[in-house]
Every structure is written in structure tokens, then in C-alpha cells.
Amino acid sequence: MQEQLTSTALSKVFELSWENAQDAMVVADIETGSLVGCNLALEKLTGYSRQEIAAMRFHMLYPEEERAPSRSATREAREHARSIRGFHLLCRDGRRVPVAISSTAPFEADGRQVSIGMFRDVRDLEAREHRLETKRWALQAYAAAALALARAESSAGLMQAICEAITRDSIFRLAWVGFADGGRNKLIHVAGAAGPAVNYMDGLEVSWSEERPEGCCPTGVSFRTNTVQTRADIELDHEFGPWHDKAKREGLRSTMTVPFRIGEGKRGVLAVYASQPDAFGPVVSEAFFHLAEEIGIGLNALQREERLNAERLEREKAQEELSMALSAVVGAITTAFEMRDPYTAGHQNRVAEIACAIASEFGWPEERLQSMRVAAMVHDIGKISISPDILTKTSQLTSSEWAEIKEHPGTGYTILKDVPFRWPIAEGVRQHHERMDGSGYPRGLKGDEILPDARILAIADVVEAMASNRPYRPGLGLDAALNEIERQAGTRLDAEMVGTCISLFREKGFILPGFNMA
Numbered sequence: 001m002q003e004q005l006t007s008t009a010l011s012k013v014f015e016l017s018w019e020n021a022q023d024a025m026v027v028a029d030i031e032t033g034s035l036v037g038c039n040l041a042l043e044k045l046t047g048y049s050r051q052e053i054a055a056m057r058f059h060m061l062y063p064e065e066e067r068a069p070s071r072s073a074t075r076e077a078r079e080h081a082r083s084i085r086g087f088h089l090l091c092r093d094g095r096r097v098p099v100a101i102s103s104t105a106p107f108e109a110d111g112r113q114v115s116i117g118m119f120r121d122v123r124d125l126e127a128r129e130h131r132l133e134t135k136r137w138a139l140q141a142y143a144a145a146a147l148a149l150a151r152a153e154s155s156a157g158l159m160q161a162i163c164e165a166i167t168r169d170s171i172f173r174l175a176w177v178g179f180a181d182g183g184r185n186k187l188i189h190v191a192g193a194a195g196p197a198v199n200y201m202d203g204l205e206v207s208w209s210e211e212r213p214e215g216c217c218p219t220g221v222s223f224r225t226n227t228v229q230t231r232a233d234i235e236l237d238h239e240f241g242p243w244h245d246k247a248k249r250e251g252l253r254s255t256m257t258v259p260f261r262i263g264e265g266k267r268g269v270l271a272v273y274a275s276q277p278d279a280f281g282p283v284v285s286e287a288f289f290h291l292a293e294e295i296g297i298g299l300n301a302l303q304r305e306e307r308l309n310a311e312r313l314e315r316e317k318a319q320e321e322l323s324m325a326l327s328a329v330v331g332a333i334t335t336a337f338e339m340r341d342p343y344t345a346g347h348q349n350r351v352a353e354i355a356c357a358i359a360s361e362f363g364w365p366e367e368r369l370q371s372m373r374v375a376a377m378v379h380d381i382g383k384i385s386i387s388p389d390i391l392t393k394t395s396q397l398t399s400s401e402w403a404e405i406k407e408h409p410g411t412g413y414t415i416l417k418d419v420p421f422r423w424p425i426a427e428g429v430r431q432h433h434e435r436m437d438g439s440g441y442p443r444g445l446k447g448d449e450i451l452p453d454a455r456i457l458a459i460a461d462v463v464e465a466m467a468s469n470r471p472y473r474p475g476l477g478l479d480a481a482l483n484e485i486e487r488q489a490g491t492r493l494d495a496e497m498v499g500t501c502i503s504l505f506r507e508k509g510f511i512l513p514g515f516n517m518a
């Protein structure tokens with residue numbers, strides 16, 4: 001059996017343990033709160049001598065605002081045998097050292113009830129935690145900003161969304177993006193800003209000129225030198241002199257400014273401000289550096305898309321104006337043509353009304369309906385090359401005269417093919433006498449070879465021609481015209497479109513003014 005240490009030896013072991021312990025410790029009288037002893041670690045940590053500590057009470061080890069809550073915290077630590085954080089030891093020179101406090105159960109010493117209070121210096125632990133938390137905030141901000149980049153629809157929206165993402169629920173109290181103008185003062189204008197401290201930007205003038213005081217700020221230096229600028233503690237940075245008070249009011253302690261380039265031309269800066277000093281360590285800085293690069297790439301793509309959209313809208317506007325002008329010209333040509341052939345006066349207008357009504361039933365968009373209308377208005381323009389004697393002839397046409405009539409779709413195509421319509425007007429005119437079974441002219445097209453526009457034109461043309469008066473016969477009336485297209489449905493004419501046309505007149509009450517309804 002091993003021999004036990006003597007009480008003297010044990011006392012020596014306890015004394016050495018007490019004096020060489022890494023944690024600061026005091027012995028406090030439970031009843032009075034007086035400090036009746038401390039170890040060397042407490043002297044080193046606080047800067048007080050043992051004689052000074054012996055004249056103090058336990059609560060005097062804490063800053064004034066922590067003294068009342070420290071009593072209950074010490075009691076809780078003693079009762080539950082655990083350490084409690086969130087308190088500070090007040091050092092002789094006024095420094096506050098963050099500590100984790102714990103306490104032993106009371107025991108008797110020299111006739112009084114005492115307890116040992118232990119203080120573990122957690123400065124390194126808090127610094128590590130702060131660095132980890134800052135990294136987490138930075139990566140979270142980076143992820144949110146990257147998401148904003150992916151969802152952005154405009155340059156201005158992108159800038160604002162990124163700044164909001166960076167400052168949402170984080171130590172980063174302010175983020176803004178700026179671009180330089182080409183003026184003499186070399187000012188940097190804010191394109192987007194967000195965060196609890198966004199008021200810091202009110203009235204703020206930033207320049208990248210070496211000749212102006214504003215050009216000496218980190219943002220100005222970053223833009224001018226194209227380098228990342230970091231300030232670990234704004235309160236200790238002389239370059240922040242003009243903005244110290246404003247930064248302090250907004251709770252800004254550290255900042256980082258990163259330049260970025262948009263394509264080959266414009267440059268910008270991303271400025272981020274944190275509520276804690278030393279917030280921009282290597283990992284955080286790298287995250288924001290890459291984020292700034294992504295902003296430049298995203299802006300370049302968005303601005304290119306915005307330019308393309310603007311050019312597209314300009315082209316569409318010009319095309320719309322041209323189309324309106326062409327439609328007006330078409331109307332004038334149609335009027336002149338019908339003055340030449342009074343028997344077909346209004347024919348093309350009525351064909352246009354019928355054709356557009358059929359197309360509307362199929363849900364065609366407005367732009368396509370406009371195409372349908374223009375094609376219908378000029379579908380017989382090729383007849384301008386036919387002798388008026390033939391057009392107005394009241395007797396049966398000869399084979400040569402009929403051959404001349406059959407040339408008009410091709411002639412119409414020749415007239416219209418070089419006109420810069422947005423739609424296939426010329427081709428629709430050329431095909432309006434083609435038939436689904438290939439029996440039409442001028443090319444004998446079949447089925448899907450015929451444009452939908454031309455299939456509708458064919459139906460509207462037959463209905464209007466049969467129902468209206470012609471030089472060689474009186475109008476046969478609407479019922480006869482509808483019966484005729486119904487007979488040709490599925491052979492010469494598109495069956496579905498014929499059905500829609502018949503439904504328009506017989507079921508939906510479609511009426512055309514001046515039309516022979518008999």
C-alpha cells in the first residue's frame with residue numbers, strides 16, 4: 001500500500017497549485033464580501049497587489065454596471081457548479097478583461113464561511129469566436145449577395161439588392177456601391193446603399209482626387225490606386241479625422257473598400273462598414289474581394305442586356321412607325337385601286353373584316369391581327385396590272401382573260417415582296433387563291449404548305465365575293481356563300497377555319513355593314 005502524503009506535504013502541494021494556477025482566484029468572505037486572499041494569477045491579470053486586493057470587497061472586482069448582476073451570477077455558478085460568461089474584471093489601469101466566472105461551495109476557514117471565486121481570461125476565446133462569427137457573417141452576406149446577382153433584373157436593382165444582402169442581420173452596418181463621374185472634381189456617386197447606418201451617407205461627398213481632402217479617405221484611395229483598402233479601427237485612424245464623429249454616431253468601427261471593373265471601361269467600388277473593429281480578416285476580405293468581382297461581371301452582363309433591350313425597343317418603335325406609315329399607304333393604294341374598279345369597291349375592306357374576325361376567334365395576338373388586316377387590304381393589288389375592261393366585263397371571260405386574272409396573286413407578290421413589312425404580307429397575298437387539295441393557283445400548294453393567313457384569306461374572299469354584287473351577276477347572299485364554303489370544307493378550304501367562319505355568322509351574329517345578307 002502506498003503511503004499517503006502528510007498534511008504538511010499536502011499543504012505544500014495546495015500552496016503550489018494555488019500560486020501556479022493559470023486562472024485568477026480569490027477567497028471571499030461569504031457574509032461580508034471581503035477578499036481575504038488571492039493568487040498570483042489575479043495580481044498579474046488585474047494589476048492590483050495582494051495588499052490592495054485585501055482592502056477590496058468582491059463586487060469591486062467588476063465594472064460598476066456589472067456589480068449587482070455579478071452577485072447573482074456568482075451564486076448561480078456556485079449552486080450549479082458551472083462557469084458563467086458575460087462579465088469583466090476591472091483592472092487597476094481601467095482595462096476590462098472578459099472572464100468566465102465560477103465559484104466553490106462555501107467552506108469554513110479560520111472561523112468564517114468563505115468561497116473561492118475563479119476567473120478564466122476568455123479574451124483569446126472571444127477573439128476566436130469573433131473571428132468565426134465574422135467569417136460566418138461574411139459568408140452569409142456573400143451567399144445572399146450572390147443570390148441577388150442571380151435574380152437581378154436591372155443594374156440599379158442589383159446594386160441595392162447586394163447592399164441589402166450584405167447588411168441583413170450581420171455586423172456589417174453599412175454597404176454601398178459607387179461609380180466615378182468624369183467631372184473635374186472626380187466625385188464618386190452612390191449607386192446603391194443599405195444597412196442600419198445608411199444615414200452615414202447623408203451629405204457625404206467622396207472623391208478620388210489626390211488634390212481634395214475627400215480623396216484621402218479609404219474609398220478615394222481604393223478607387224485611385226485600384227487596391228483594396230482596409231481600416232481595422234476607424235476610431236484610431238487619422239485618415240478618418242473628418243468623419244470620426246459621424247462614424248461613431250452610426251456605430252461604425254472598421255471598413256473595407258474593394259475596387260472592381262465593369263467590362264473594359266467603367267470602374268466602381270464596394271465599401272462595407274462593420275460595427276466591430278478588426279472585422280475584415282483574411283477570410284472575410286477574400287469573400288468581399290470575390291463578391292466585388294462578381295458585381296463587376298454581373299453589372300457588365302446586365303448593362304449589356306439593358307443596352308440590347310433599349311436597342312430592341314427602339315427598333316420595335318421604328319418598325320411600328322414604319323408599319324403605321326405602310327398601312328396608311330396601303331389604305332391609299334386600296335382606295336385608288338377601288339376607284340379604278342367600282343364594282344369591287346369595299347371588297348378588300350370587307351374581306352379584311354371577315355378575315356380578322358376569324359383570326360380573333362383563334363386567339364391571334366393584336367400584332368398578328370394587324371398583319372392579317374394589311375394582307376387582306378392588299379390581297380387583290382395584283383389586279384392593278386389587269387385591264388379595266390376585263391375587271392368590269394359583264395359577260396363570261398375568255399380563257400386568255402381568265403389566265404390574265406389568275407396572274408394577279410403573283411403580280412401582287414412582286415409588288416409587295418420588297419416592302420419591309422414585319423409580317424409575311426407578300427407571301428400571304430401570293431397564296432390567297434391556293435387550295436388545300438392543291439387545286440388552287442398560282443403554285444398549286446397543298447395543306448400545310450399554305451400559310452394560315454392565306455387559308456383565312458381564301459375563306460373570307462369566297463364569302464365576300466359570293467355574297468356581294470359583281471359585274472357579271474348580282475350577289476348570291478350570305479347563306480349561299482356559307483353553304484359553298486361548307487361544301488368545300490376539308491377539300492379545297494381549311495375545315496376548322498370554315499367552321500369558325502360559319503359559327504361567326506350563324507351563331508354569334510357577326511354582321512358586316514353593307515353586306516348582302518339575303
